[in-house]
Amino acid sequence: MSDLAWIEGALVAARPQAVAALLRYFRDLDLAEEAYQDACLRALKSWPKNGPPRDAASWLIMVGRNAAIDSVRKRSKLTELPDEDVLSDGEDAEAAEADRLDAADYRDDVLRLLFICCHPDLPATQQIALALRLVSGLSVKQIARAFLIGESAMEQRITRAKAKVSGAGVPFETPGAVERAERLAAVAAMLYLVFNEGYSAGADQNERAALCDEAIRLTRLLLRMYPAEPEIMGLLSLMLLQHSRWAARFAADGSAVLLEQQDRSLWKSSLIQEGLALIDKAMRARKSGPYQIQAAIAGLHADAATAEETDWAEIEQLYAALELHTPSPVVTLNRAVAVSKLRGPEAALTMIEPLAERLDKYFYFHGMRGAMLKELGRAKDAREAFNRAIALANTPAEAAHIRQHLDALSVQK
Amino acid sequence: MKCAILCYNDEAAVFSWTKEEDDAVMARLNVVHEKWEKAGKLKPSIRLLPTSAATTLRKSDDAVLDGPYAETKEQLLGFYIIDVDNLEEGLAFARELTAANPGGAYELRPIMIYNQGA
Numbered sequence: 001m002s003d004l005a006w007i008e009g010a011l012v013a014a015r016p017q018a019v020a021a022l023l024r025y026f027r028d029l030d031l032a033e034e035a036y037q038d039a040c041l042r043a044l045k046s047w048p049k050n051g052p053p054r055d056a057a058s059w060l061i062m063v064g065r066n067a068a069i070d071s072v073r074k075r076s077k078l079t080e081l082p083d084e085d086v087l088s089d090g091e092d093a094e095a096a097e098a099d100r101l102d103a104a105d106y107r108d109d110v111l112r113l114l115f116i117c118c119h120p121d122l123p124a125t126q127q128i129a130l131a132l133r134l135v136s137g138l139s140v141k142q143i144a145r146a147f148l149i150g151e152s153a154m155e156q157r158i159t160r161a162k163a164k165v166s167g168a169g170v171p172f173e174t175p176g177a178v179e180r181a182e183r184l185a186a187v188a189a190m191l192y193l194v195f196n197e198g199y200s201a202g203a204d205q206n207e208r209a210a211l212c213d214e215a216i217r218l219t220r221l222l223l224r225m226y227p228a229e230p231e232i233m234g235l236l237s238l239m240l241l242q243h244s245r246w247a248a249r250f251a252a253d254g255s256a257v258l259l260e261q262q263d264r265s266l267w268k269s270s271l272i273q274e275g276l277a278l279i280d281k282a283m284r285a286r287k288s289g290p291y292q293i294q295a296a297i298a299g300l301h302a303d304a305a306t307a308e309e310t311d312w313a314e315i316e317q318l319y320a321a322l323e324l325h326t327p328s329p330v331v332t333l334n335r336a337v338a339v340s341k342l343r344g345p346e347a348a349l350t351m352i353e354p355l356a357e358r359l360d361k362y363f364y365f366h367g368m369r370g371a372m373l374k375e376l377g378r379a380k381d382a383r384e385a386f387n388r389a390i391a392l393a394n395t396p397a398e399a400a401h402i403r404q405h406l407d408a409l410s411v412q413k
Numbered sequence: 414m415k416c417a418i419l420c421y422n423d424e425a426a427v428f429s430w431t432k433e434e435d436d437a438v439m440a441r442l443n444v445v446h447e448k449w450e451k452a453g454k455l456k457p458s459i460r461l462l463p464t465s466a467a468t469t470l471r472k473s474d475d476a477v478l479d480g481p482y483a484e485t486k487e488q489l490l491g492f493y494i495i496d497v498d499n500l501e502e503g504l505a506f507a508r509e510l511t512a513a514n515p516g517g518a519y520e521l522r523p524i525m526i527y528n529q530g531a
Contacts (some may be wrong), residue, residue, distance in 0.1 A: 003515070005434060005515065006426075006515035009426050009427075009429050009430050009434065009515075010423070010426045010516075012426075012429045013423065013425040013426040013428075013429035014425070052516070054486050054487075055486050056423070056426070213432075217428060217429060220428060220463060220465055221425065223465040224424075224425070224464065224480075227465060227478075227480035228478075228480075233465075233479075236465065270460075270462075273462065274462045274463065274466055277462060277466040278465070278466055281466065281468055281479065284477070
């Protein structure tokens with residue numbers, strides 16, 4: 001790798017902290033981004049010559065701050081007097097070298113930057129796009145490709161999202177403990193959205209799948225700053241464990257391979273090890289939460305050398321715990337899968353029948369119901385359920401999977 | 414002379430490498446590994462999981478802390494055990510690693526085995 005590639009890596013890694021701190025100084029998203037860009041340009045000139053600084057983020061913050069203050073001054077001579085707010089830090093700019101950056105400020109800065117992207121008025125897709133643009137620094141083109149939409153449409157979406165959060169007033173006061181916890185929860189949910197966006201990519205959608213890596217990178221960053229938060233450990237663990245299966249999730253023709261049929265030798269063991277270590281550590285705190293429980297479930301799957309060795313009893317208990325935390329018919333449906341392994345299709349069917357009304361439009365409900373009916377030898381009912389599932393399939397791969405069931409039923413006859 | 418080569422780098426930067434960059438670095442490092450392994454001088458190499466997976470136990474108050482022992486700009490990411498003739502040879506190995514790796518630092522620390530373990 002050339003020096004330049006290394007510098008780019010360092011710039012990408014430092015970006016969240018640098019933009020977040022510059023946002024605290026300037027209290028303006030555009031100005032903070034501009035300042036960061038300026039600092040990067042200077043880094044590309046200076047680092048190859050003088051070598052990279054030991055603390056890239058601090059360097060970028062100081063240089064970016066000075067550059068932005070300069071440019072605001074210059075512009076103000078041409079146009080109007082600068083806003084008092086913008087220059088509030090101007091006087092001590094010369095003393096920037098001596099200005100020690102406080103680690104506690106850092107963490108709240110980065111959390112704030114992430115939190116801004118979670119504005120409740122923004123739909124999920126806009127939250128994700130804004131975070132990828134602001135925090136990760138992906139280009140509009142990259143984001144547009146990940147979402148499979150045109151560049152100008154994405155540009156518009158991001159501009160609108162930015163205008164909305166800027167108008168909403170960015171929360172600059174240092175958060176209290178309760179507020180910090182709320183922000184962490186909102187940010188965790190947003191990072192999980194980014195991850196799921198990548199996770200739902202098809203076999204040939206590399207750009208989109210890369211969002212998984214980006215979500216993992218940002219969650220690692222968050223956890224480094226809040227190392228004692230069990231739910232953040234749980235979230236990172238969950239992402240790592242899910243992502244570890246990437247290479248096994250698709251067949252050569254691009255169709256999805258179910259967990260049970262996956263070639264487990266393709267699971268990435270470094271990610272599994274890290275995920276298991278994290279969930280192990282999180283559970284010591286005895287503050288259970290939905291991410292930890294889901295990670296623990298994923299961990300039990302990852303830990304089984306073969307599908308037959310899966311600890312379904314433990315998984316059922318974990319789903320029961322998840323039902324208490326976040327009651328939802330989908331969680332119950334998942335629990336029923338574990339029940340079917342433990343106590344057979346009859347018990348599972350009894351468990352899911354009450355969900356029929358609420359999950360009537362849900363592909364997996366009918367697929368699961370069909371599979372249970374098929375096992376019980378109720379071929380006619382099974383066929384009905386499978387037909388309903390096919391009609392609700394979201395992808396050709398899902399439909400193809402149900403069709404296999406239907407074919408098997410015809411053979412049975 | 415038995416020696417550990419401790420590998421330090423900025424964890425945030427290393428984990429921000431793209432897959433292609435990471436693969437390229439590993440490919441170059443593997444060339445160095447193979448050469449020294451063939452010479453019988455490279456013993457096991459250990460890769461440490463990220464510091465976010467670390468837990469630290471402090472004796473003074475029996476506190477169990479989430480995270481690594483020391484918060485530093487660069488983190489200990491792994492280490493090699495080598496068996497070389499002298500420090501000069503150890504440095505030659507480390508220099509080859511440095512050439513293959515775009516950043517970071519390698520610390521050579523002589524070691525002795527005090528318990529073979531199970």
